[in-house]
Amino acid sequence: MIKVADVVQKQFGLTMRRCKLTPQTTVVVAVSTGVDSMTLLALLETLPLNRRPKIVIAHVNHKLRAQSTEEQQFLTNYAKQHHLKLEIKVWSVAEHPQTGVENAARQIRYAFFAKMAQKYQAKFLFTAHHADDQAETFLMKLVRGGDLQQLQGIRSRQLTRNTQIIRPLLNFSKQELRQFAKQKKISWYEDQTNSDEAFTRNRMRHEIVPRLKAENPQFLQHVQDYEEQLQIVLRAMDQQAQKLVEDIQGNGGYHTGKFLALSSEWQNVVLRYICVHQAVAQVTKRQQTEILQLIRNYKKPNGSVQINAKWVFCKRYQKFGFYLTTKSGESPQEVGRSMLRLNQWYAVENYGKLGVFELEYYPKKDENKQQVMLLSESQIKWPLSLRYAQPTDQFSLKDNGHKKVRRILVDAKIPVEKRATWPLIVDANNRPVWLIGLRKNWLADPLLTDTKQYFLIWKTNNLEELN
Numbered sequence: 001m002i003k004v005a006d007v008v009q010k011q012f013g014l015t016m017r018r019c020k021l022t023p024q025t026t027v028v029v030a031v032s033t034g035v036d037s038m039t040l041l042a043l044l045e046t047l048p049l050n051r052r053p054k055i056v057i058a059h060v061n062h063k064l065r066a067q068s069t070e071e072q073q074f075l076t077n078y079a080k081q082h083h084l085k086l087e088i089k090v091w092s093v094a095e096h097p098q099t100g101v102e103n104a105a106r107q108i109r110y111a112f113f114a115k116m117a118q119k120y121q122a123k124f125l126f127t128a129h130h131a132d133d134q135a136e137t138f139l140m141k142l143v144r145g146g147d148l149q150q151l152q153g154i155r156s157r158q159l160t161r162n163t164q165i166i167r168p169l170l171n172f173s174k175q176e177l178r179q180f181a182k183q184k185k186i187s188w189y190e191d192q193t194n195s196d197e198a199f200t201r202n203r204m205r206h207e208i209v210p211r212l213k214a215e216n217p218q219f220l221q222h223v224q225d226y227e228e229q230l231q232i233v234l235r236a237m238d239q240q241a242q243k244l245v246e247d248i249q250g251n252g253g254y255h256t257g258k259f260l261a262l263s264s265e266w267q268n269v270v271l272r273y274i275c276v277h278q279a280v281a282q283v284t285k286r287q288q289t290e291i292l293q294l295i296r297n298y299k300k301p302n303g304s305v306q307i308n309a310k311w312v313f314c315k316r317y318q319k320f321g322f323y324l325t326t327k328s329g330e331s332p333q334e335v336g337r338s339m340l341r342l343n344q345w346y347a348v349e350n351y352g353k354l355g356v357f358e359l360e361y362y363p364k365k366d367e368n369k370q371q372v373m374l375l376s377e378s379q380i381k382w383p384l385s386l387r388y389a390q391p392t393d394q395f396s397l398k399d400n401g402h403k404k405v406r407r408i409l410v411d412a413k414i415p416v417e418k419r420a421t422w423p424l425i426v427d428a429n430n431r432p433v434w435l436i437g438l439r440k441n442w443l444a445d446p447l448l449t450d451t452k453q454y455f456l457i458w459k460t461n462n463l464e465e466l467n
């Protein structure tokens, strides 16, 4: 009789081929001491020698339940016996927040994993999410409701800022993993979390999912198939939406005519993309509908939708965008803001182009034609955005003083007609970072814990502007 363990091992080996592991590759494995992650660890340890990576175990003791110290000790003994490197983070009770513990724990976990990946120069981070996790998450989101994007489940591969996360057990059910662990005599601890999120998940796990499996034993596989299809479609749609947004982007706003030339389906998608990626404040579903109706309304060439106390969406004939609300009577100040995605150029009419790059993507080619500002993780609040400078924007000085944009533009003898549309890079707190070609903000020194540097680059064809 073929053992489940053999099937799991064989399939795992095949999945792992895509990672092209060698004995020189270092991987960080997130191990909670549950059956899933102990199985993942065992599977990695038994890969053929020529494809077995160097393993670093990362464990977070959340101090959320009585047995956590015992689990930590168990894992310490395991690592010693198996000659594996082990890194532990203890999240002391004093650090726990009053509410949202589950979420905070997740953030602590992933920050620690990323730090360990960086420390060991690991190529991958492995977690042990499996097919039941996928189905439970999918159903919970389906029941909760929301945006289609959020229905994207757990990804088998995910590129984060510093690490590539791999989840090689997504095609296995919990039952298969348990059988594997039993047949291979692997020890583990049962998870006994009792958070609200775990209650909902447990209902899915013990009541709903078993019924759906009874309807069709292939249920888990089908959810995984749907998730993979959904991820591909949504990614493709996002790529296309990004291109279309670039096409309709103009100076200080988006082009109404070009937007209306799109099919009504793409209008929906593009507007959503703008609201999620480029708007300055959170735009609700209802506001998005109002905005769409306003743009489409030929009888109303001008109009606005208030987003919050600070921001307003405005349509002004051939232009629309998000603007800063001003005192009544004045016309809104144009902001036409776009978020700077990493490693991508943004064209700025009359000024050349700019972008923020990681070292690996740093375009060194024409160093003499570009100005660079070096930024570390802690120095600003990411992400960066590009917008027009407002006269009242303030630059910090080293001695705690400030200098207004109006003053900087006047001092630099910038003609009045150019002052309203001077490009400014700001951080997520709307703090000026760089008034292009004129002034870089003073920033506190980077922290020792910063792991990455970024290059903010402005490139112009007009050499004189750089001098």
Ligand SMILES: Nc1ncnc2c1ncn2[C@@H]1O[C@H](COP(=O)(O)OP(=O)(O)OP(=O)(O)O)[C@@H](O)[C@H]1O
Residues within 6 Å of the ligand: 030, 031, 032, 036, 037, 058, 059, 060, 061, 062, 106, 109, 126, 127, 128, 129, 133
């Ligand atoms: N305390 C921990 N220490 C190390 N790794 C952990 C810990 N808890 C969870 N993990 C890793 O994360 C995987 C998923 O765990 P779990 O399903 O409990 O997390 P989740 O919060 O539901 O998911 P996610 O972390 O993706 O949001 C585990 O299989 C394991 O690889």
